[in-house]
Amino acid sequence: MTSDRHLVSRVVIVAALLLTMAVAFVSHSALRSFEAELRPELEREASVVGEIGARTLQRAIELGVPFGSLSGVDEYLVSLLTAQQGLSYVLLTDAVGQTIASAGGGVGSFSGLPAGTLSPQRGGALMRQLGDSYDAALPILEDGRIVGWIHVGISRARLDSVLADMRWDVLIVLLVVLLATSEFLRFSLFRTVSAPVDLVSRLQARLATGDWTTRAQDNIVSEAGQVVRQLNVLVRRMNDRWDRLRWMATQSDAALRAGAVLDGVRQRLRFGLASVQDGLGTGAASGRLPLFLFVFAEQLSTSFNPIYALELAGGQGGIMGAALPIVAFVAAVALFTPLGGTVVARRGPRDAMLIGLVPAALGHVGAAFCTDLTTFAIARGICGAGYAVVTIACQVHLAQEAPKGRVARSLGGFTAAVMTGAVCGTAIGAVLADRVGFRMTLTLSMALVLVTALLVWRTFVAGGVTEQKPMGLWRSVRAAFAEPRFVLLVLFAAIPAKVLLGGFIFFLAPLELRELGLSQAAIGRNVMLYGLCMLPAIVFGAWLTDRTGRGGLIITLAGVLNGLALLLPLWLEKDTALPLAIIGTGLAQGLASAPMLAIIPTLSSILGAPNSAVMLSFLRLGERFGSVIGPPAAAALFALSSGQQTMLALGVISLATSVGYALSLTIRKRQQEEEV
C-alpha cells in the first residue's frame, strides 16, 4: 500500500491545486469588479475638482476678462493641485489642445483634446484614461463657444495600491486556508486511514503469531471500519470453532486422546477473547490539529495587541502601556509553565489540555469585552496561564505517542504545528481585525478555543499519567539542573534562541524595516518570512536528528547560522541584509527546534531525573526567560548604539553561545570517555 506520507502528500497537492485555482478565480473576479466600481468614483473626484476650476475661470471670463488674457492661471492651478491629494496634474489648454498653463508632475503623458471636440452632453466632464491617470476635461466657454479645456488628472496609483494590498490579503487568506486544510486533511487521514491501517497491521501480526485473543474497537469509520468489523467477525468465528472443539472433546469418550488433540492446537494458537480491545489511540499526528487550532486562536491578536492596548488606554500610558499586555502574557506563561508540567504529570495530557483551555477561552472573552488597559492585561495574563498548560500538555502527548526512533520528528511536529498556527493566526488576525475590529477577532479566538476543547474531548484518550515520578518543585529543579547537559541546553541554546527571537524578530526587525521606509503591510510580510522559513527547517531538523542522532551538533550549527545571518549587515546593504537575517533566523531556529526537544526524553530517562513533562516545562521556562529579556536587551543596545550595531551584537551573542555549547559538550564527552 502507498505509504501514509505519500497519501497525505497527494491529497494535500490535490487540495492545494483546487483551493489555489478557486481562490484565485474568485479574487480575480472580485478585484476586476471592484476596479470597475471604483473607477467611476475616482473619475468623479477628478471631475469635481475640474468643475471647481472651470467655474472659477468661467466667472473671470463672464466678468469680461478674455480667455487669452487670463492672468495668474499657473498659481491657481497649483493651488487646485495642492488642495487635493492624489491628483497627478491640473492644466489648461486652448481649444485645439495646446497647453497654456499646467501644474503637477504627471503631465508627461498628457495630450490635449483635438480641435472640434464637443462639450460633453448634460454638462459634466469628458473622461479618458491617459497613461497612469484618469483625465477629466471640462470646457471653458466664451460667447457660447469652447475656447479651452481644463484637465484634471487623477493618478491610478491609489487604485493600484488598494488593489495590490487586496491581492496581498487574498494571498494571506490562501496561505492560511492551505495550511489549515493541510492540517485538517492530515488529521482526517490519520483517523480514517493511517491509524486504522496500523491497527489492522498490529492485529494481523498477532494473528500471524497464532494470537486469536484480541479484537479491535468497533468505533472506527469508513472502509477501515468495515475491515476491522470483518476482522472481529473472523476472530469471533475462529474462537467459536475453538469452543466447538473443546465441547467435542468434553463429549468424547477418549479424553486423553482428545485432550492431546486440543493441546496440539493450543501449542500453536491462542484463543479466548480478551476484555481489552485494541483501538486507534490518539496518536502523535492527531495531537497536531488541536495544537494548531489553539495557537491559531492565540495568535489572532498578535498583530494588534499593542494597538488595542493603546486604544484602551486612551492615549495614556505610552509605549510601556502598549507593552503591558504582552508582558502580562509572557510572564503568566513563564510562571505557569512549571505548574503546567505538574498538572500534566498528575492528570495526563488530555485532562491537562482541557483544564488549560478553560482559562485560555476566558482570557479571550475578557480581552474582547474589557473596558480598560488593566482588565486587558489581566485577560492576557489569564490567556498566558492557559497557553502554558496547553502547550506543555501537547508536547508531553506528542512525546508519549511518538513511535520509537522518531521522537525528534514527532516533537518537531509540535513546533511545526505551533509555527503553522502562529503564521496563520498572525496573518489572518491582522486582516480580520482590519475588517471586523479587535473585539470581534478576539471573540473568534474564543470560539476557536472552544472548537479545540471539543476536538480534544472527542479524540484524545484519557490517561498518560504513567510517566509520573512524584517530585516536589524544588527537588525537580535540583534534579533537572543537576544534569549538566540540561543546564548547557538551557543556557547556551534555549535562552539565546529566544533572546534573538524576541530581540531581533519582534522588536528590532520591525523598527529597522520601518527605517527603510516600508509600509506596515510590507513590514508584516517581511517579519512573516521568519515563520515561513522556520516551518520547513523544523521538518528538516527533525528528520536530520532522527537520521544522524547528532542533536547537539545540529543545535550548534543552527546557532552559528543564526549568528552569521545577524552579521550580514557587515557585508550587505541593510535592505538586503535585513530580510536575509530574518530568513536566516527562521531557518536556524527551525533547525534547532526539534533536536532541543528530542534531547529531553533521553535526559529524563537518567536515574533521578524528573519526568519529561517537568523537564520540558523547565526548558520552556528557560525559553520564556529568553523571550522576556530579549526585547528590553535589544532596546537597551539600540538606545546605546544603532540598529545595525544591535544586530551585530545579537549575532556575536549567538555565535559565542553556540560555540560555547559545542565546546562544553565536547569537553564533557571527553571526561566521560576518560572516566570509562
Added chain:
Amino acid sequence: MSRELSFSTRLTSLLATMLLLGCGLVVGLNYLKFERILLDQQARVLEIIAEELGRTVENSLALGVQLAGVPGAQSLLERSREAEKLIAGLTISDTGNVVLFDTDRQNIGRALRQDQLAARGPLTGPWRFHNSDGYGIGAPIVNGYGVLEGAILLRYDRAAVDERLAATMLAMVQSFMLAVGMSVPFAALGLHLVTRQTRRWFAAMEEAMQPGAPHLAMTAGLQAAIADADMLLTEAEAQLEQIASQLPDPSSPRQKAAAP
C-alpha cells in the same frame, strides 16, 4: 443496511468545506474592504464639495459681513443640494453650534448634535462623522483674520455606495458559486484517483477474510495466518470426529462410570 461514508467522500466533504471557507473569506473580506474604500472615496469627493462651499461663504465674510448675514447663503445651500444628488442636507452653524442656515429650514435655530461636532476642534480642518441618521462631513468657516466663524456640515447617505457594493457582491457571489461548483466535482474526482490504491488495500483486506478468497500478494500475511489457523482447527476437528467414531476408550471417565 446503509453503508457509511467512504474515507475519500469524507476527504471530499472536508475539502469542499475548506473551499467554501477559503472562497467565502475572500468574498467576505474583500466586501468589507470595498465598503470601506468606497465610503472613503465618496467622502473624499463630498469633502471637496463641502470645502468649496465653505470657501464660497468665506469669500462673502471677507467683505466684512457676519456669518449670520451672508447674503444668499440659504439659496447657495439649496442650489448645491439640488446640483448634487448625493447630498442629503447642508447646514451652516455658528461658533456656538447653532444652526444659521439649513436646507431643512426647520433646523434653523436649533443646536447641532454632539456627534456632528469635530472631535479635535473645527480649526484642525474638515472632519467626518457618522451617526444613526447617516454620514456627514464638516468643514470650518474661517474669516479673513483667521478667526473661526462657524462650520458647514454636509450630510449624505450611503445609497450610492450600497448600489456599487451590491453590484460587486453579485459579481463575487457568481464567481464564488462557479468556483465552488466547479471545484467540488474535481475534488471528488482527484481524491478518488489519489486514494485508489488505499481503497484497493481496504477492499482486498475485506475480501481476504471471506472464505475461499483468491490469494493476493498484498494480503498474503493475513491469508497465511487465517489459512494456518483454519488448517489446524480443521485437522483437530477431523481428529476429534475420528476419535468419536472409534471404539470407546476404557480409560475414559464415562466408561469407568458405566462399568459394573
